[in-house]
Amino acid sequence: MKIYRSFLFLPFAVCLLCASALLPAFAQSASPATPSVSRTAQAPSAGSPARQPRWGASAGSPARQPRWGASAGSPAQQVAAAPAVPRVQVAYTQFTLPNGLHVILHEDHTVPMVSVNMWYHVGSAREKPGRTGFAHLFEHLMFEGSAHVKSGEFDTLLEAVGGENNGSTENDRTNYWENVPSNAIEIPLFLESDRMGYLVDSLSPARVEAQRNVVKNERRQSYENRPYGMADIALSEMLFPEGHPYHWPVIGYMEDLTAATYDDVVEFFRKYYGPNNASLVVAGDIDPAATRKLVEKWFSDVKRGMAVDPLSVPAPVLREVTRKTLTDQVQLPRLYLAWITPALFKPGDAALDATAGVLAGGKNARLYKRLVYDMQIAQDVSAFQQSQALASAFFIVVTPRPGHTVEEVQKVVDEELQKLRDAPPAARELQRVVNQTEASFYARMERVGSFGGVADQLNAYYTNTGDPGYFNDDLARYRALSPSDIQATVQRHLPADRRVELVVMPAAGKN
Amino acid sequence: MRRRSLLAILLLALVTWPLAAQQAPDRATPPKAGPPPALHPPATQKRALSNGLPVWIVELHKVPAVQVTLSIAAGASADPAGKFGVASLTAAMLDEGAGTRSSLEIADALDYLGASLTSSSSFDASTIGLWVPTSRLRDALPIVSDIALRPTFPRDELERMRKERLTSLLQARDDPRAIAELAFPRLLFGPKYRYGTSAIGTPETVAAFTPDDLRAFYAAHYQPANSTLIVVGDVTPDGVLPLLEPAFGKWKPASPAAPAAPAPAPAQRTTREVFIIDKPGAPQSQIRIGWIGVARSTPDYFPLEVLNTILGGSFTSRLNQNLREQHGYTYGASSAFVMRAAAGPFVASAGVQTDKTADALREFFNEFEGILKPIPADELAREKNYVALGFPAEFETTRSISGNLAEMFIYHLPPDYFASYIPRIQAVTSADVARVARQYIQPGRFAVVVVGDRKAIEPGIRALNLGPVSVLSVEEAIGPASGR
Numbered sequence: 001m002k003i004y005r006s007f008l009f010l011p012f013a014v015c016l017l018c019a020s021a022l023l024p025a026f027a028q029s030a031s032p033a034t035p036s037v038s039r040t041a042q043a044p045s046a047g048s049p050a051r052q053p054r055w056g057a058s059a060g061s062p063a064r065q066p067r068w069g070a071s072a073g074s075p076a077q078q079v080a081a082a083p084a085v086p087r088v089q090v091a092y093t094q095f096t097l098p099n100g101l102h103v104i105l106h107e108d109h110t111v112p113m114v115s116v117n118m119w120y121h122v123g124s125a126r127e128k129p130g131r132t133g134f135a136h137l138f139e140h141l142m143f144e145g146s147a148h149v150k151s152g153e154f155d156t157l158l159e160a161v162g163g164e165n166n167g168s169t170e171n172d173r174t175n176y177w178e179n180v181p182s183n184a185i186e187i188p189l190f191l192e193s194d195r196m197g198y199l200v201d202s203l204s205p206a207r208v209e210a211q212r213n214v215v216k217n218e219r220r221q222s223y224e225n226r227p228y229g230m231a232d233i234a235l236s237e238m239l240f241p242e243g244h245p246y247h248w249p250v251i252g253y254m255e256d257l258t259a260a261t262y263d264d265v266v267e268f269f270r271k272y273y274g275p276n277n278a279s280l281v282v283a284g285d286i287d288p289a290a291t292r293k294l295v296e297k298w299f300s301d302v303k304r305g306m307a308v309d310p311l312s313v314p315a316p317v318l319r320e321v322t323r324k325t326l327t328d329q330v331q332l333p334r335l336y337l338a339w340i341t342p343a344l345f346k347p348g349d350a351a352l353d354a355t356a357g358v359l360a361g362g363k364n365a366r367l368y369k370r371l372v373y374d375m376q377i378a379q380d381v382s383a384f385q386q387s388q389a390l391a392s393a394f395f396i397v398v399t400p401r402p403g404h405t406v407e408e409v410q411k412v413v414d415e416e417l418q419k420l421r422d423a424p425p426a427a428r429e430l431q432r433v434v435n436q437t438e439a440s441f442y443a444r445m446e447r448v449g450s451f452g453g454v455a456d457q458l459n460a461y462y463t464n465t466g467d468p469g470y471f472n473d474d475l476a477r478y479r480a481l482s483p484s485d486i487q488a489t490v491q492r493h494l495p496a497d498r499r500v501e502l503v504v505m506p507a508a509g510k511n
Numbered sequence: 512m513r514r515r516s517l518l519a520i521l522l523l524a525l526v527t528w529p530l531a532a533q534q535a536p537d538r539a540t541p542p543k544a545g546p547p548p549a550l551h552p553p554a555t556q557k558r559a560l561s562n563g564l565p566v567w568i569v570e571l572h573k574v575p576a577v578q579v580t581l582s583i584a585a586g587a588s589a590d591p592a593g594k595f596g597v598a599s600l601t602a603a604m605l606d607e608g609a610g611t612r613s614s615l616e617i618a619d620a621l622d623y624l625g626a627s628l629t630s631s632s633s634f635d636a637s638t639i640g641l642w643v644p645t646s647r648l649r650d651a652l653p654i655v656s657d658i659a660l661r662p663t664f665p666r667d668e669l670e671r672m673r674k675e676r677l678t679s680l681l682q683a684r685d686d687p688r689a690i691a692e693l694a695f696p697r698l699l700f701g702p703k704y705r706y707g708t709s710a711i712g713t714p715e716t717v718a719a720f721t722p723d724d725l726r727a728f729y730a731a732h733y734q735p736a737n738s739t740l741i742v743v744g745d746v747t748p749d750g751v752l753p754l755l756e757p758a759f760g761k762w763k764p765a766s767p768a769a770p771a772a773p774a775p776a777p778a779q780r781t782t783r784e785v786f787i788i789d790k791p792g793a794p795q796s797q798i799r800i801g802w803i804g805v806a807r808s809t810p811d812y813f814p815l816e817v818l819n820t821i822l823g824g825s826f827t828s829r830l831n832q833n834l835r836e837q838h839g840y841t842y843g844a845s846s847a848f849v850m851r852a853a854a855g856p857f858v859a860s861a862g863v864q865t866d867k868t869a870d871a872l873r874e875f876f877n878e879f880e881g882i883l884k885p886i887p888a889d890e891l892a893r894e895k896n897y898v899a900l901g902f903p904a905e906f907e908t909t910r911s912i913s914g915n916l917a918e919m920f921i922y923h924l925p926p927d928y929f930a931s932y933i934p935r936i937q938a939v940t941s942a943d944v945a946r947v948a949r950q951y952i953q954p955g956r957f958a959v960v961v962v963g964d965r966k967a968i969e970p971g972i973r974a975l976n977l978g979p980v981s982v983l984s985v986e987e988a989i990g991p992a993s994g995r
Contacts, residue, residue, distance in 0.1 A: 084646060147538070210836070212839075217841050301536065442574055447907060447908055
């Protein structure tokens with residue numbers, strides 16, 4: 001679940017040719033646990049949450065040949081086996097500073113822009129009950145100035161050179177990025193190093209108070225004032241037991257936000273916001289040798305922070321069906337089914353991702369075709385694997401159409417899951433999903449900066465695997481899947497009798 | 512001996528000097544940026560197919576993918592009276608049956624290729640967009656050709672899409688932000704003028720569409736004379752034109768519809784008025800304030816870009832700094848001139864916590880008054896730089912380049928538009944901004960729409976004495992929930 005610092009402001013004409021924002025996004029739209037409130041200026045979607053991004057971009061696996069057209073014996077294709085897609089290489093260099101900051105550099109001269117992308121390896125999972133919402137509140141405070149940067153100057157300095165910036169907090173990490181024209185590269189390096197090294201010097205209770213209110217409004221906008229918004233919070237609480245780092249929402253509980261003190265914030269910074277607990281990517285129109293010197297220059301006076309032990313928490317195990325009903329000011333009910341699944345990059349993670357595609361990744365996908373297209377009893381259905389470091393969660397979300405019930409749609413979902421337990425999908429069916437996955441890896445290569453751009457992906461791969469160039473390995477996980485993997489995955493990881501079921505019902509009196 | 516020692520010392524110095532050079536950087540003043548790089552907008556190679564259909568090609572070889580966009584200069588603004596939403600539904604139905612392929616077959620074929628297809632309408636354009644790995648363009652184009660040139664508009668798919676749209680319109684009534692987005696233009700333009708209703712229409716109009724309605728709109732407006740093909744990505748003209756010709760070159764020009772007489776623009780607002788739309792229990796109020804703005808063809812385009820950036824078009828803008836950073840009322844406040852072929856709204860927006868609604872409204876109007884005063888030189892320079900120096904980022908991806916080229920086509924922008932953009936922004940003066948502020952920001956004539964908890968907010972709003980206050984139900988504001 002990702003929370004952003006701000007909307008993306010677009011000084012250029014806001015998508016004049018964009019279609020109406022009211023249409024439900026196709027298929028994988030109603031992703032419950034990842035509200036995206038940034039970027040709304042580009043595609044205002046009335047609170048429709050974005051899917052948890054899947055990290056990775058294709059570079060072609062050196063160890064394997066792509067598997068096109070499915071295994072021998074499959075029926076004749078309507079379209080010939082899709083032509084192979086060439087490899088995309090992501091070249092980079094990396095080094096570590098004496099203070100522990102790991103740095104990755106990547107050249108791309110398509111446009112004269114540079115993206116500076118910093119990941120702190122801390123998220124809401126490091127919070128304690130009673131002090132939830134800290135990591136995200138802290139992310140906000142990171143923009144309010146540091147010892148050599150006056151309040152407000154962070155943004156004015158960047159905008160004055162044509163730069164964009166944002167940040168986001170998740171359970172396991174917090175990221176910050178600045179996109180600037182390449183002639184302005186020293187400015188984000190100055191800003192990032194100053195707030196890494198000198199934030200506390202300028203923090204004050206007044207600043208904490210101001211951003212506390214902003215964050216509370218962010219919460220209202222993303223949860224309390226958004227249809228079905230509170231379901232996201234309930235799902236985390238039902239999936240992960242009290243005390244588990246994923247139990248509480250990244251945005252935090254209102255009462256904890258109210259209770260946060262200046263001293264709490266300072267302690268959080270000292271514990272987790274050091275260069276030894278962070279990684280930096282500088283990507284774009286750069287000269288790597290010169291850029292290395294600039295990074296060394298600006299971060300040379302940032303002192304190493306406290307050592308941070310890795311978080312090790314066993315994944316919870318669901319032992320039964322847990323069911324809950326909420327009411328909301330909505331016209332239509334909504335059904336959420338959820339399971340605990342293998343963590344990011346662990347065995348089973350890619351198979352679950354592909355299972356989501358088999359279930360809801362297109363008009364011909366199992367659930368979409370039956371619920372939305374054939375029977376027309378659902379307005380939308382989505383399925384996705386939300387991969388995270390300690391444990392993942394798999395969701396199926398269905399909104400019945402007027403005149404239809406949660407029971408009706410749940411029956412169909414359970415029938416389709418049972419079909420996949422009983423028999424693997426067709427080879428071509430799986431290949432279709434893998435081809436879409438592979439294409440999405442390419443699409444993500446187009447942009448260097450911003451959320452999900454190449455810089456962010458390099459940082460994600462490094463943080464999660466130690467290898468920034470994990471692109472090949474990531475894609476290989478999908479290419480290696482066989483239909484029997486999907487069947488085994490549904491049998492093992494999506495049982496009918498051990499899961500979370502959440503229903504949101506229209507409040508009484510609402511027609 | 513001495514020479515060797517000296518040499519040894521020099522060598523030692525050379526080796527240790529880089530290690531010793533990492534002194535703390537000077538943080539006393541922020542570093543400066545070097546001279547901005549010149550913008551080199553990507554070269555657009557203009558060709559045409561044998562039927563005269565223009566093809567604009569931009570080569571971008573970083574990623575082995577290509578975006579093919581067919582841009583048609585007819586959108587929701589061309590909806591006949593009583594049929595608001597037909598352009599949008601026509602575009603959405605193109606891939607629901609085309610040539611000999613069914614809806615499911617089309618989806619299966621494109622999904623299998625890893626291709627991504629969109630077909631939609633805005634007010635001024637209908638757009639079919641294909642993103643696909645280059646190696647699969649040859650396989651994807653025949654399908655897109657069917658979709659663009661031979662849609663079949665099957666009746667049962669129409670019924671399915673109708674239900675989907677009607678339900679979507681129903682669900683919009685749950686969402687305060689969607690209600691505000693629908694109510695503001697309707698209150699500004701009225702239900703008869705096209706801009707008063709969203710592109711997808713109303714429950715009443717959507718309930719009544721027949722396949723013949725869609726075919727009629729398609730026949731009248733989807734013409735090669737009305738369109739341009741935009742191709743951006745890992746292709747060359749010599750490589751891609753032979754693929755485009757069989758797909759689109761046989762598209763016959765038919766007599767286009769006589770352009771409908773443009774509807775008379777509604778009169779600009781003369782007084783300020785407040786509309787409260789009740790959403791009981793809402794923890795935030797959705798605020799929309801403004802009046803009729805300008806068309807895309809306005810001669811004041813560049814000064815207005817700068818004005819709006821200062822007022823509400825950047826994180827450091829007046830509205831955002833006031834309402835979010837200074838007061839903490841909101842997660843974000845912004846403003847925009849929605850420029851279409853005719854004048855769309857000027858609208859300032861924010862979602863603010865309920866108990867600060869009246870305070871937030873007061874601050875909105877403080878900023879509207881404030882923008883009429885001379886802008887400090889450093890702020891003007893900064894916001895001009897934000898727009899001008901960030902412009903090159905518009906040309907990074909196949910989709911953003913395609914979108915920019917489509918804008919050039921639809922709004923008849925001159926061929927040097929991109930090359931001249933930065934200098935024209937930088938040429939905007941303080942006097943220009945003052946002039947357009949006086950002309951286009953007249954807060955005494957704005958409509959104020961607030962979607963929120965009436966019981967909690969009404970007294971405070973009335974106490975502001977902004978103007979006459981009406982309280983509307985959702986139905987009064989955006990029309991009935993059902994057309995049947």
